[in-house]
Amino acid sequence: MDSIISRKDVHAQLEKIGSADILVGIPSYNNARTIGHVVRAVQAGLAKYFPDRKAVLVNSDGGSTDGTIDVVNQAGIEDFQSILLYHRVEPFFKIVTPYIGLPGKGSAFRSIFEIAVALNVKACAVVDSDLRSIAPEWIELLIKPVLDGGFDYVAPLYHRHKYDGTITNSIVYPLTRALYGKRVRQPIGGDFGFSGRLAAFYLSKDVWQTDIARYGIDIWMTTEAIANDFKVAQSFLGAKIHDPKDPGADLSAMLAQVTGSAFGLMETYKDVWKGVHGSESVPTFGFRYTVGLEQVNANVERMLAIFHAGLKDLRQIWLEVLGAGDLGEVESLKTRSDRDFRFPIRLWTRIVYDYALAYHKRKLPHGHLLKSLTPLYLGKTASFVMEAADMGQDEAEGEIEKLCLEFESSKEHLYNNWK
Amino acid sequence: MEEFIQLILEPMKEVFVKFKEFAPNLLAMMTIILVGILFARIMKAVLLRFMKAIKLDTWSDRMGLTAVMRKGDLWAKPSEAVGSLVFWTLIIVSLMFGLSSLKIHAIDSLVAQFILYLPRAFSAVLILVFGYIIAGFIGRAVLIAAVNSGYHYAKLLAEAIRLLLTVLILAMALEQLQVAPGIVVAAFSIIFGGIVLALAISFGVGGIDAARRMIEKEEERKQEKKDIEHM
Numbered sequence: 001m002d003s004i005i006s007r008k009d010v011h012a013q014l015e016k017i018g019s020a021d022i023l024v025g026i027p028s029y030n031n032a033r034t035i036g037h038v039v040r041a042v043q044a045g046l047a048k049y050f051p052d053r054k055a056v057l058v059n060s061d062g063g064s065t066d067g068t069i070d071v072v073n074q075a076g077i078e079d080f081q082s083i084l085l086y087h088r089v090e091p092f093f094k095i096v097t098p099y100i101g102l103p104g105k106g107s108a109f110r111s112i113f114e115i116a117v118a119l120n121v122k123a124c125a126v127v128d129s130d131l132r133s134i135a136p137e138w139i140e141l142l143i144k145p146v147l148d149g150g151f152d153y154v155a156p157l158y159h160r161h162k163y164d165g166t167i168t169n170s171i172v173y174p175l176t177r178a179l180y181g182k183r184v185r186q187p188i189g190g191d192f193g194f195s196g197r198l199a200a201f202y203l204s205k206d207v208w209q210t211d212i213a214r215y216g217i218d219i220w221m222t223t224e225a226i227a228n229d230f231k232v233a234q235s236f237l238g239a240k241i242h243d244p245k246d247p248g249a250d251l252s253a254m255l256a257q258v259t260g261s262a263f264g265l266m267e268t269y270k271d272v273w274k275g276v277h278g279s280e281s282v283p284t285f286g287f288r289y290t291v292g293l294e295q296v297n298a299n300v301e302r303m304l305a306i307f308h309a310g311l312k313d314l315r316q317i318w319l320e321v322l323g324a325g326d327l328g329e330v331e332s333l334k335t336r337s338d339r340d341f342r343f344p345i346r347l348w349t350r351i352v353y354d355y356a357l358a359y360h361k362r363k364l365p366h367g368h369l370l371k372s373l374t375p376l377y378l379g380k381t382a383s384f385v386m387e388a389a390d391m392g393q394d395e396a397e398g399e400i401e402k403l404c405l406e407f408e409s410s411k412e413h414l415y416n417n418w419k
Numbered sequence: 420m421e422e423f424i425q426l427i428l429e430p431m432k433e434v435f436v437k438f439k440e441f442a443p444n445l446l447a448m449m450t451i452i453l454v455g456i457l458f459a460r461i462m463k464a465v466l467l468r469f470m471k472a473i474k475l476d477t478w479s480d481r482m483g484l485t486a487v488m489r490k491g492d493l494w495a496k497p498s499e500a501v502g503s504l505v506f507w508t509l510i511i512v513s514l515m516f517g518l519s520s521l522k523i524h525a526i527d528s529l530v531a532q533f534i535l536y537l538p539r540a541f542s543a544v545l546i547l548v549f550g551y552i553i554a555g556f557i558g559r560a561v562l563i564a565a566v567n568s569g570y571h572y573a574k575l576l577a578e579a580i581r582l583l584l585t586v587l588i589l590a591m592a593l594e595q596l597q598v599a600p601g602i603v604v605a606a607f608s609i610i611f612g613g614i615v616l617a618l619a620i621s622f623g624v625g626g627i628d629a630a631r632r633m634i635e636k637e638e639e640r641k642q643e644k645k646d647i648e649h650m
Binding site: 251252302305306309310312313314317320363364365367368371372374375 | 481556559560562563564566567568569570571573574577
């Protein structure tokens, strides 16, 4: 398969740069509105916290048509004194290139890994291009644990609205924590720091024609780092605020790509997770503070309508996946009124494990199986939104903790049925 | 008297001579059929073991083929049904070969026609089997996608698509078997075209309100506060 460094323009830039200490990657696709701010924050972060290090910014673009690339090329800090920087700053290089491969974030990351390996960098970070809340400190928090602390992987830790990140909160975090025993709170956060060694390790894997080349990249990076015993930490970055996602983005496809990647990794690392019991916290960096968060709208009525439609029309598929017992419990939920609708965490845990088992046993074509989880997931999300309506942030976090403990204590169900 | 006896013996002699000429052919036919039966039994046993090894019954359950067999009042296991189908096909083939060894002109031409028809029958069976699997796959994909996007008539839509595909597949199989091909093509065009037209009209007329609601909802969503983020 083609490599980004075989492109003439990229190759010429790499030859010119030679090698670097730090690389910050920004994957993008039509983010002209926000990427300028991200580039300036990265440049300020590098200048402020790593003034004596040679640094490269790589924008790996998916063929934007809104002038994203021009914005990246033009963006930069002209007056360093305005951000109170008076010291000498090492030259700052920019590589702006369209990536090669399947359209998706994973392919963009692959190009970033290739450039990182070619430049023999010591530490890398990747940040989303639609961030509004990124500050120069993010670069320090993602890079410094790698450069000075000897860590290989730094996951982000954010303050998010209690309703946000529901795929993370109800599936990915509890599942990853129960399987691999590390409490990485945002395993699919999107902004990560990692060592050059880990970038080379990622690049050695042949996964670029799968869902990992799309939304599955985040969970894949986190799982690979944990399962292969790389030193993992997390850094508190504050609030994560970004441009609203495209409302047309297909939730079902996102969910399928993320869960499919997580379930696929369970096959690869079955010997690892089978030996893990309980979980432990990972070193956490950054000064924790409270931040104000944007109000979030949650359309519970629509979520429940899709859940009930699933109960009516997907019964046969759910029976195949969940079995009569668990399906009976799910069906008993339909007798409750929308206001009293609650999804028991024990049942939800078994559903996720049943789906992982069905994926492993290939009970249905993977695409159908994973997409049939959407109505159940929306039922669970609607239940959480109603439960947490009057809760503060900490209380809501407490509910997620309860779910994680349920995932850990029910792991035996997964273990015993994995043949 | 002698002449009379001769008159009786002559046809008997002729029959005996003809039988003497015919006997080896008859023996050959019986041998071919017996060997055919033996071969068919062995093949069935081997096939059953193979299908058990590859877990055909489980796969068939999963793909919904078993359910279709049950609807058609076939209660044997799918592997046994395939075994029996192969067994009887081999029996019929050996019977045809056996009959052709009799070297009777009428039977020879019948056997030739049968053998020429075999590839068509085989293709038709393949079209039906694969067509059924593909129709089921697409029908299920449509059902899941429609449910996930909150479409009210998800099951109806999925069934309609499955029906359209089934009609298409049946027409293809019949065309392959050359069963009144002209009528099949005309009937298919009328039925398929009719269904599509009916769907277009019903969606067009019945969907005006739904389309309006969707557009209004989209507008409302744009004006609403920040929506929940799943990732």
